[in-house]
Amino acid sequence: MLVRIDPDSPAPLHAQISAAVRRGIAVGEIAPGERLPGARDLAAALGVNLHTVLRGYQELRAEGLVELRRGRGAQVRPDAAPAVAALRQAVHALVDEARRLGLSATEVTEMVREAMT
C-alpha cells in the first residue's frame, strides 16, 4: 500500500493520509480485511509524526472504513465495500466544490434528495 504526501499542499497532512487510504480502498489497492501499516511505521516512512498518522486513521474509523484496536493495528473492515469508499470520495469532491460555491449544507442535501427521488 502506497501513501504519498505533499508537505506543500494546503491540505492538512492527516487529511492527506486518510484520503490516500480511502482512495486505496476505492480502487481495490487495499482489500477489505487487510491490515494497514502500523502508525509508527507509516509515520517513519512518511517523515511525519505518529499522532498525525493516528489522526488520519481515526478519521477513517469515524467513517466506518477501518477498525482500530491496540496490539492488532488498523484493519480495513470486512464490510467496507470499495464502491462505497469510492462513493465517499466522490461525495468529498462534491462537497468541496459546493462549499467553494458558497452553497449551504441544506441546499446541497436538498439537491441530492431531489435528484434521488
Next chain:
Amino acid sequence: MLVRIDPDSPAPLHAQISAAVRRGIAVGEIAPGERLPGARDLAAALGVNLHTVLRGYQELRAEGLVELRRGRGAQVRPDAAPAVAALRQAVHALVDEARRLGLSATEVTEMVREAMT
C-alpha cells in the same frame, strides 16, 4: 447583494466572503457587470476587517470572476458565467452511482450531510 458570515465556522472569513459572492454569481443573484459593495463598507457591515474583505475579493479576481480597480471598486466580469450547472451534473453522477450501489436516498443524503459539517 447579501453576504452572510459565520464567525464560528471553521472556514476562514475571507473564504466565506469569496464563497458568498461566488454563490451570488452562480445562482444569478449578482449580474455580470454589477458592482460589488465597497470593501470598507462591506467590512463595516460584516463587522470584519478591511483586509479580510479585500482578500476575499482578490481571490475572486484570481479566478477571473471580478475586476478590481482603485477608485472604481469591484465589478463582476461580463463573462462570469453560472457554475451551478456543473455542480448539478456532479450531483446527478453521484446519485446514479449511489443508486447503482443500492443505497437509499436517506443514506446518501446522510453521507453528504455528514461530509458538509
Next chain:
DNA sequence: AAACTTGTTCTAGTCCGCATAGAACAGTTA
C-alpha cells in the same frame, strides 16, 4: 507467564495562517 507490538491518552512546545489594526500611497470619479 513474559515479552513485544500497537493504539490511546496526556502534556508541552513550535510554527504558520488567519484576522486585526493603522497608516500611507495611487488611480478614479464627481
Next chain:
DNA sequence: TAACTGTTCTATGCGGACTAGAACAAGTTT
C-alpha cells in the same frame, strides 16, 4: 480639487496543525 477605493506596508495576537516524548492499556507472540 476633493472624495472615494483598492494597494501596499508594518505590526500584533490567536488558534490549529504538527511535532515530541512519555506513560498507559489491550492484544499478539513466544
